[in-house]
Amino acid sequence: MENATAWRIANRFASLAPHQRREFLQKMQEQGVSFGQLPIPATAPADAPCELSYAQQRQWFLWQLDPEGAAYHIPAALRLRGTLNVAALQQSFDALLERHHSLRTGFTEDDGQVRQQLHAPALRLTQHDLREQPAPERMACALRLVEQDIAQPFDLQHGPLLRVSLMQLDHDDHVLVLTLHHIVADGWSMGVLIEEFSQLYAAHAQGRRAELPVLPIQYADYALWQRRWMEAGEQARQLTYWQAQLGDEHPVMAL
Template sequence: VKIRGFRIELGEIEARLREQASVGETVVVAQEGPTGKQLVAYVVPLDRTLLDDAVAQSTGRETLRRALKTRLPDYMVPTHLMFLERMPLTPNGKLDRKGLPLPDVSQMQQVYVAPESELEQQVAAIWAQILGVERVGLADHFFESGGHSLLAMQVISRLRQLLGREVPLRTMFEQPRLQGFVETLCNSHESQASVLQILPVSRQQPLALSYAQERQWFLWQLDPHSAAYHVPSTLRLRGWLDHAALQRSFDSLVARHESLRTQVHQDEGQAFQIIRENGTVAILHEQVNEADLQRRVETEIAQPFDLQQGPLLRVTLLRLAEDDHVLVLVQHHIVSDGWSMQVMVDELVQLYAAYSQGQDLQLPALPIQYADYAQWQRDWMTGGERDRQMGYWQALLGGEPSVLELPLDRPRPSVQSFRGA
């Protein structure tokens, strides 16, 4: 399976669990949770007393996690470990994966200790919202409650926006329990540093690319036909489809999000963003049969983008029957990512649900757009952050970085082989 960009062999995790003396049977699956896809390990323990003692279960889970961390990278350690009396089986004796219970985060968290101070309550509310849980106590562990590095970055962003605190991302990993994390905030002078606010910038000036967009622009110029940085999503639509409502929904999305109507231009070696005026989205309609569906979807995903001409959102509606369609959405990574695609799909569903019922829907206004963030990032780096980061890495690496000496007895890689890599 692939989770947050990492390819994971579930069998390897199961093998490491079976090495533990306390484990009888085990199976590891990838399940959709409130924070996205996550690993869940089900264990039938050899010590049956674990099944009746919540404290013993908590200790047992912690012991297994520590053992796995010595043999596996962090992203392969299951988010949830559940103890079962027996594995659910089908009538013919095989594992019934559909019968595996869903993890209950509240039962696997530590004994709840309510936040008391105002700061503890504020941070707990941020954690709970991002983790998709009802509450977070002082003893709760961010990563064991379903968190991961991408969600940790969201926490840092919320602290900056809501509380005006600049917190290093490493703090989330060094102090993953709420109480320790808040204590670090109170004791850290760095967290009190003034934060440069992201503000809207004039659209009557050249709009800078973010550093991530600049990398994407460089890679696209190396190989404009590569699909390596396409961000696809496919939706199966069963039932009557209101084509006019679907078209209106996409038009509303493009009007709402400048990134969906962004192109990249270059002048005298300097690349910048161009945001087109509002316009309609061209939805390609095509009749297909089930046998050709997979091939047609893959072909659509692989079709290259022209970052200079756009559009960088491509929408294709594949019709299998009058009441059966597949909607294929493809964006280029220079204007989107996995989180952005999910936001777009969620808003698309909301808009279509309203428009198809003859209702109007006004989504909350966006105070800033991505071009505003790109300019903020440039100002932040030129305002001293670049020097701070360069100083950190030079000190860590022991002064000026040395030139990497490549072996002389091997041929130099060509541009073509680099592209293939």
């Protein structure tokens, strides 16, 4: 499928009413056109609440069951050697929050309906100076702080859902800790964030602007695309498939 045609079909689908989407998807299937090959259009409003993806909906449900739990916290720790520019560090994370909307998203529930809402970029870098500790004990102290940071609960309603802590072990030795909730990130995206952070920090530390490619969509765009697709009949198709595969009898497995 040509790129221009794929974009035209994707935008046409996104503009239809719910009952029209079902008919549209059915015609695509009859013509052998896979909806999964279409691009994801940028349709989520930045200034208004929008729907969650199904993965986010699961995370919201699990958080309500155990709001103090840390099972769905995603941590990453970096050992930074050499002279550290703390101002450039803060600028780099400010840029990441501006670039990736999911990092500054909050979640609200009104009359049983959960929505995600974009907030203004705001991240406070928490700093711990461990140089007063005896040198042999500094790393053990840093590890304890890392564990405490990871275990600290997130408030999915008010946020923030990204925490950044900086621990100074010596004048040229630091530990940087990022902790996110799984409702706004996953293991794969952590790699993206760290790579982009490295580029942003290198640029800000040298007093220049980092040239990162513009993001064509945000996660909220994907969430809307996924829901429109599922509600148009894909969810029913997949459910029928798995019901046929699994059958009606589900004996207890002998593990």
